[in-house]
C-alpha cells in the first residue's frame with residue numbers, strides 16, 4: 001500500500017491519518033509498537049512482528065545513508081518525461097529503508113553508496129489519499145516543493 005512503481009507512495013487516510021497531516025508539514029513520522037517496541041517507517045497501524053494494533057508515533061529525522069542507487073532509463077507509464085532519473089534506497093538513522101528520488105540538492109558526484117543524506121517528503125497531490133515521493137538530499141535539507149507540482 002505504500003509503493004507504486006517504487007517511486008510514489010499513496011498514503012490512505014484510514015488508520016494512520018495523522019501521518020498524512022504531518023507529511024504535509026514536512027515531518028516524517030514512523031510508528032513504535034506498544035506491544036513489542038518494533039519501529040516502522042512509514043507507520044503501520046498493525047505491527048508486522050507481534051500483530052498488536054497499539055502503536056505510538058515517533059518522529060524520524062530523515063537522516064540516513066545512501067544504501068544503493070540506480071538509474072531508471074525505461075520509466076513506467078506517467079513518468080516517461082522524467083526519464084532517465086535516479087532513485088536510491090536510504091537506510092534511515094532511526095531504522096527502516098526508504099526508496100526515494102535523487103533530489104536536486106545532491107550532485108551526482110556526492111551521491112555515492114554510504115554517503116550521508118537527508119530524505120525529504122514532497123507532496124505531489126491529494127485526493128482521497130496523499131500522493132508523496134521522497135527525495136534524497138544533502139544532509140540538513142528540509143521540506144521542499146515538489147519538482148512535479150503544477151504551477
Ligand SMILES: [Zn+2]
Pocket residue numbers: 033034035036037038047048049050051052
Ligand atoms: Zn509489535
